[in-house]
Amino acid sequence: MISDQxxxxxxxxxxxxxxxxxxxxxxxxxxxxxxxxxISHYRGAIQNEKDIAIxxxxxxxxxxxxxxxxxxxxxxxxxxxxxxxxxxxxxAVMRCVKAGDHVICVQNVYSWTYKLLHQTLSRFGVETxxxxxxxxxxxxxxxxxxxxxxxxxxxxxxxxxLQDVKTLTAWAHAHGMRVVLDNSxxxxxxxxxxxxxxxxxxxxxxxxxxxxxxxxxxxxxxxAADIRDLFNEEYMTLGAILSPDxxxxxxxxxxxxxxxxxxxxxxxxxxxxxxQTDERVAEVYWPFxxxxxxxxxxxxxxxxxxxxxxxxxxxxxxxxxxxxxxSLRVIQIAASWGGxxxxxxxxxxxxxxxxxxxxxxxxxxxxxxxxxxxDVLGALDQAFS
Ligand SMILES: *Cc1c(COP(=O)(O)O)cnc(C)c1O
Numbered sequence: 001m002i003s004d005q006x007x008x009x010x011x012x013x014x015x016x017x018x019x020x021x022x023x024x025x026x027x028x029x030x031x032x033x034x035x036x037x038x039i040s041h042y043r044g045a046i047q048n049e050k051d052i053a054i055x056x057x058x059x060x061x062x063x064x065x066x067x068x069x070x071x072x073x074x075x076x077x078x079x080x081x082x083x084x085x086x087x088x089x090x091x092a093v094m095r096c097v098k099a100g101d102h103v104i105c106v107q108n109v110y111s112w113t114y115k116l117l118h119q120t121l122s123r124f125g126v127e128t129x130x131x132x133x134x135x136x137x138x139x140x141x142x143x144x145x146x147x148x149x150x151x152x153x154x155x156x157x158x159x160x161x162l163q164d165v166k167t168l169t170a171w172a173h174a175h176g177m178r179v180v181l182d183n184s185x186x187x188x189x190x191x192x193x194x195x196x197x198x199x200x201x202x203x204x205x206x207x208x209x210x211x212x213x214x215x216x217x218x219x220x221x222x223x224a225a226d227i228r229d230l231f232n233e234e235y236m237t238l239g240a241i242l243s244p245d246x247x248x249x250x251x252x253x254x255x256x257x258x259x260x261x262x263x264x265x266x267x268x269x270x271x272x273x274x275x276q277t278d279e280r281v282a283e284v285y286w287p288f289x290x291x292x293x294x295x296x297x298x299x300x301x302x303x304x305x306x307x308x309x310x311x312x313x314x315x316x317x318x319x320x321x322x323x324x325x326x327s328l329r330v331i332q333i334a335a336s337w338g339g340x341x342x343x344x345x346x347x348x349x350x351x352x353x354x355x356x357x358x359x360x361x362x363x364x365x366x367x368x369x370x371x372x373x374x375d376v377l378g379a380l381d382q383a384f385s
Pocket of ligand 1 (some may be wrong): 084085086087157184185203204205206207216217218320338347
């Protein structure tokens with residue numbers, strides 16, 4: 001766990017030593033272009049486009065400030081930010097594969113990650129095997145002589161099933177594979193993936209990092225050499241960059257991340273408890289619940305809990321599930337999560353979903369706990385009346 005002193009240093013001092021006009025917040029450098037007064041200076045910059053501002057598809061000072069803070073938070077040597085989490089994941093995955101390679105990916109990853117591997121990259125001769133990530137033996141049994149990448153998302157989207165990241169990363173490295181982990185659920189305050197040696201730690205910064213549902217962004221953290229290679233190839237060629245304005249918003253958002261998480265987690269615990277004791281709820285999937293079968297793994301992997309879980313209504317009626325969702329007054333029906341507003345993502349809206357229609361994901365935002373509990377209980381009363 002990152003110490004409070006370290007957090008203060010990273011969020012309030014790192015990279016902010018020299019602010020013009022005695023300002024207390026960093027400036028936004030919107031310039032797309034940067035000029036040089038000598039040929040030798042320009043020539044030198046072209047040799048090191050990652051570190052010197054030439055053109056904002058490469059190095060932009062505001063974006064770079066955000067990246068330095070994110071790398072420090074995740075305990076990695078370096079980081080790159082992207083225009084979306086999916087852009088970050090696509091770049092990191094592409095760094096690890098070429099035509100003829102094989103990927104092992106755990107089941108129930110984020111839907112667009114699945115599409116990237118299963119659909120887009122298969123067109124370029126990359127084959128993917130999907131395995132049950134709870135079962136480390138099954139993951140290992142999927143290895144072929146041409147397997148170059150293990151893709152993890154611990155816990156997975158919707159059902160929140162964990163993988164043994166530590167064991168599987170060590171195993172993958174012993175067989176010459178790279179490991180990419182989607183760490184969005186852990187937020188950038190979780191440092192453990194780097195401690196396990198995960199090569200590329202990806203995040204959708206749209207979620208906890210932004211925290212206000214007003215920025216779409218992605219992060220890749222890793223060691224200096226890998227991040228430099230990623231910059232020189234996928235980052236520059238795909239051009240999936242973040243704007244300086246959005247980078248500035250994320251720098252601002254980071255300053256309150258720990259406080260926001262604490263509030264949501266405290267509220268989430270009460271909402272989970274409220275649903276667990278309600279006979280109209282058949283199942284609650286929250287990996288931080290003491291009764292969860294993978295609680296030991298959750299405690300090992302996460303310094304803090306995360307305020308999102310799924311639950312299953314005890315009914316065989318689609319009308320009851322629909323009525324529950326539509327009876328909520330405060331909690332909204334929407335994709336995404338990690339913002340100020342509490343949201344449900346009901347599986348009944350997704351005909352292709354592998355999960356039962358009674359399953360609903362709930363993200364707990366910043367509203368007060370009594371309002372949220374009353375909202376959920378009121379909707380249960382309406383739906384089951
Ligand atoms: C939202 C999400 C993504 C994709 O991030 P975008 O910023 O929407 O591109 C990837 N992984 C997980 C787990 C997510 O929830």
